[in-house]
Amino acid sequence: MMHVRVYFFVALVRLLTGPSLLQAQPSFSIQDIHGRLERYNVQPSDSLLVIENERYLEAERNGDKLEQAISLQKMGRICYDMGLFAQSLNYHLQAEKRLVKGPKKERADNLNDLALLLLLNNQSEDAKRIYFQALSIYQTSGEIKGQATTYGNLGHLYEKSSNYDSAYYFQQKAMQAFEQINDLDGIALIYENLGSIYEDQERYDEAFTYFSRALDRFKVNGNTSMLIDAYNNLGDVYRKTGNYKQALRYTRQAEKLAKENQALSRLSSAYRDLGKVYGFLGDADSVFHYLELSRQLYIETYNEDTKNQAALLKVLYDIDRKDARIAQLARERQTAIIIYATLTMIGALLILLFVIIIKNQRQKIRSERQLRDQETDLLQAKQRLMEVELQNKKLQEEQLQLEIETKAKEITSHTLQAIEKNKLLEEMKDALTEILKNDSRGYKRELRQLLNKINQNFNKEVSWGDFRRVFEEINQDFFIHLQQINPDLSAADIRLVSLIKLNMNTPDMAALLGISADSLRVSRYRLRKKLGLEPGKSLTAFLQAI
Template sequence: MAQVSFAIQDIRGRLEMYDIRPSDSLLIIENERHLLAERLGDKLKQALSLQKMGQICYNTGLFAQSLNYHLQAEKLLERGPRNERANNLNDLGMLLLLNNQRDDAKRVYFQALSIYQRSGNLKGQGSTYGNLGHLYEKCSDYDSAFYFQGKAMETLEKINDLDGIALINENIGSIYEDKERYEDAFRYFSRALERFKVNGNTPMLIDAYNNIGDIHRKTGNYKVALNYTRQAEKLSKENKALSRLSSAYRDLGKTFSFLQHADSAFHYLELSRQLYIETYNEDSKNQAALLKVLYDIDRKDARIAQLAKERRTAIIIYATLGIIACLLVLLFIIVIKNQRQKIRNERRLRDQEAVLSVANQRLMEVELQNKKLREEQLQTEIESKAKEITSHTLQAIEKNKLLEEMKLALTEIIRNDSRSYKKELRQLLNKINQSFHKEASWGDFRRVFEEINQDFFLHLQQINPDLSAADLRLVSLIKLNMNTPDMAALLGISTDSLRVSRYRLRKKLGIEPGKSLTAFLQAI
């Protein structure tokens, strides 16, 4: 059976690029690189360092720790460069396969294959096809295993990757060996052997000699098997490949056992056991040293994480205090600004109020002046109307006095004269008497009086709507403070008749005894 799969050999090949042997010191160096990349915020370099740390742990047999580092690298590479992520997924799939998580390993391998296909990386595709073939071989699905190893061979031949093709031949030979088709297995192992001799890949060359030796032993060619196994033994000793030397001793012991050489079989099996124990102890020491380094790294990382957390907390506190201080300053500025704006607004409002007050004052002065002018104009009109009504009144008085004198003269003539024109004089006297009762001059008088004393007659009508025209004339003359003889002359009645008319007017207006009729009318 093949000793090393394509995936395992791929990791070992990458580890050989290091200048020093994978060890605890190499892990420390990679961890320092990882911390530096983390401080610089370079996620790609962080992921690559984690991937290398995982490979170092794998080579020492610390598979759980290796899986953890590769998973951390995957988180950082999810949106990183395609090929770097696909490389890490291939390593991750191999570790999941070692952990018997075959479904997860298959999913991861197909993810890597998809990335390589999108980027056109044929070497990566060939490597992933080989890994899938190895996975299906472990699942005893040999048809699928052959299919994917064939796809790997086809892909690597396109780029003439001879070393990769040699590894695929090794893997196909392993499948044929599992199916006990030893001739086919021998043919593919031999192709791999010839290539490993050319490229100087000593570890794989040793495995190829061992694999061909196994085929000859399983087909009964024990002496030929011894020759190939001896070659593996020689190369293992020269290169101090203790684990491969132990395998060679074990195969020699089995071969001598089949040849019935019990002493030689026991000798080589004992050498294999002793070397296995020695190798196991050495590996245990290396693992212990590496575990101690991992413990120190974890403790250091925990301390760094704690310090980072404390630093972040401090930064948050300082940032919060800074923000609060800025907010307070901003609030202070806003308050001051608002206060100043308020003062400016109040000042502007006071100025506006002052301007408005001045404008109102000027407007009031203008209104007052206009009112004064209107009052003066009204007073002038009143005086004019008063003069007019006074003139009318005086004219009426003069007219009535003249008529009264003519009446008296004519009356005297009629009484003493017996001539025949007595009739004509009596007719003239009647006309004079009738002139006392004409309403034309009273109409003009009432119009002027109402202009001076607005709503006066309306108020009287509200007190007593049954007032006669004679009552209204008497009221008007009393309102004008006219004396009794003048009122009697204007009304064409005697003073006694005037007293009777005043008495009747008091009753109509409902004026109580003792109260002045003149004062009552002046108050309306």
Template sequence: MLRTTVLMMISVFCAWGNLYAQNTTAMMEMDQRVFHTSLQASDALFIRQNEIYKQAKANDDVLAQARALQRMGQICYQMGLFTQSLSYHIKADEIFRSDKNERQTADNLNDLALILLITKQQKEAKQAYFKALSTYQMFADSNGIARTYANIGHYYEKVLNYDSAYHYQQKAMQVFEAVGNDEGVALVNENLGSIYEDKLQFDKAFSHFSKALAWFEKGGNNEMLIDAYNNLGDIYRKRGQYVQALQFTRKAEKLAKRSKAYSRLSSAYRDLGKTYSFLKQTDSTFHYLELSREYFLSSYSDESKKQEAILKVIYGLDRKEVQITEMARQEKVAWAIYIVSGIAGLVFILIAGVIIRNQRHRILRERETREREEEISKTKQELMLVDLNNKKLQEEQLKENLHAKAKEITAHTLQTIQKNQLLEDIREALTEMIKSDSRSYKKELRSLLNQINQNFNKDAYWDDFRRIFEEINQEFFDRLQQINPGLSATDIKFISLIKLNMNAPDIAALLSVSTDSLRVARYRLRKKLKLEQGASLTAFIQSI
């Protein structure tokens, strides 16, 4: 029981260690694909590049300054100092751009994009990759184009967009094959194998890994060859072919041990432990997982020392202070490794990561929603303002029209009153002449009087008056019809004149009736409008 418990805890520890080891291995692989550096002491390389940078600055050689900064960024990247690496690449980018050296800018952008991707700045990384691609295409640089295609494919693989990842790796493959770059073809095959492995399409992954291995076996790059052996061992294990898996993982183990590639050796031991676990060989499983743990700790310690050496150069730390800090840091790291090796710690880290990611997504969604709502609100306000202005213009136009109509109807009314008054005077004069005159043209005067009486109210002005009055008082006439649809034309004329606030004598003159006849007409109209006794006819009509 104790043995089983210990084995489970070591498996959990190795799984955690595997995560770090895989990340370290992946960084080394990408470094070799991008930079192709020699295996020299990183601190010595950094010091040399720093001296080159200072000399270039003294000579005012901006291009040499930028190249030295780029190389210093590459060295920091190799050592896992991503913040420092990002800083150097950004400085190099600024100088390359100010010098208008587009080809060097594109080369540095590929390095910069990789750091941005590792530091979770995915949007900026994508922009940098495509800017580099555009520049290489402008210069028709086939190797630069192919390398950037492969890097873009790697980017899409990391963001889990496998279709796009496959598309760009295929484009990289086509260009590498066209220019005869066998190493590039091998690297793309390894990338494609990784994509298919993530998608659990192990047969296709095996095919691409095998093609990559064929070139690495004759290419002389031990690190890539170790990884190729390990990749095929993983595929065999995942397909349940444990004997073949052991064969390839053993090859990776031997080459890693001979090359003193301890991080890769730790990975090989871990894979051997996994395979023996599937074969139910508990002792071998325990043995190799323990070896994996030991080499992982050793490799981690070595990497930490190298990072400290670089940081000492960068920040000019005193050697004694670095040693003291390193001892304290190593002690803290050792305690941290054993503490977080438990299942509870691992679960806590995973849950925390999920919570943080979800929180970021929620904040981003809320910000986007708020921005959209603000934009919609702004648009609505602008539309309301335009609509309000239109209504104001319409209202002003309507007022002008009503004012013109009112002036027109007033003119017609005054003209009609004057005409009817004139006709009334003529009629009275003719009447007196007929009564007092006994001459022979009495008959002709009577005939003229009859014509005046017959045409007294048939002037075209009444038609114009009715048309204009109805245009500006349409709602008034609609409500009047609702009260009594049977009102006559004379009633409508009478009501219209009352609506205009005209006095009784003027109304009688316009209607060509006497004052007594007008009173009778008012009485009849009150009955038609169903007014109660004592109610004002004028007030009622004005209220309609």
């Protein structure tokens, strides 16, 4: 009874979602589809496909993503009705790309369609994942009917994999949702699904109860397709429980309705079920008769379906070729527009570039002329300024030279005076020393005291502070550089360095410092070590270079 359960499932979705992909199932015949189209006063599938394709192209030209998705979804449902599942899947996938950021209900409806196609392709895990994705969207948007539909879809999925506990759970969830919005037709379809679950488990009493409830509702709402399925299902239950009389009664009701409504696929199922009943009754002629009718009708339906599928495939091919040609023409037109726009832009740019070049050339000439005039004026001003600066510098140099000469004379005079005084003191020292050696009278003590005073003041006659001040004025930054070489130079070292810098001879330096020539040589040696001079390098030349 798997084909009947499929009918139940598809009918549930058809009733809940309106004219959707799930209105039909793979076993529907093309006559049945055309019959429904005629009752609703619409055109056959190939015409509908062309119409929807035109709507899609119009929406594409207008950039309307939602309308594109709706047309793609409808084309997918048309292909599904005709059994072209690969083409249907392609259309629904294209619709999903455009609905990712679109309205939630439309996207969830499309996801339900996608899941069914995957389920038919035995991709049950992918189908389950997408069903739950659709359910989440319905729950977020508060769409109760959509939730009920998806619960029913999940129940069918689990029933198909023989997971009856989960199937029963989701069908009950669907029932609660339909009861919440008082959707009697939806409840009737869930009755059918629950009856199918119990029938699979061979719990025929429960199956009969739910199929009977569904039958009563389908009689009221006039859903002929589902009414035929309900009669067939009840006939199956009676046949499986051995009540062949009742089985014949309900199956013949299904046969009658299928004939009246040209539901050829359901009529074929009814013939096949009648053959099974007569088989149990031992009526071989009737078994052969009804099974042969079922086979012929199946072949007729199959051939018609194949023929119409071929026609629809041709329409699809023509649509694809037309779309490809339209796309090619659009690309060619776009290319022509781009080329024309590019050439126009290039021409305009060339003209603009020519104008800019001429304008810039003129501006450049004016700017160069102004720049030359400014440079001439600036050069003249700089020349005058340089002449003034040169004159000022000359005056400053003359003034500085005069100051240097004055300072040099001052320090030379100061130094000569110090030398003369030191020489005089040296002579007095020598004379007094000689007196002390030859005379031993009582004034020897006073002479010794005088000698001591001369020794104590021997080097203090020269005012080294004044000397250094004048020396620094002549030799600016000399002592700074000297301290950088060795910051530990003593005052005596500084005096010796200053005298060497003045190119003073050894006797004069010894006299000025009040030391002997030998002591001066020792002082020079120590100074060389402090300044880090290599042996053989001139101390005087080193200090003159600082």
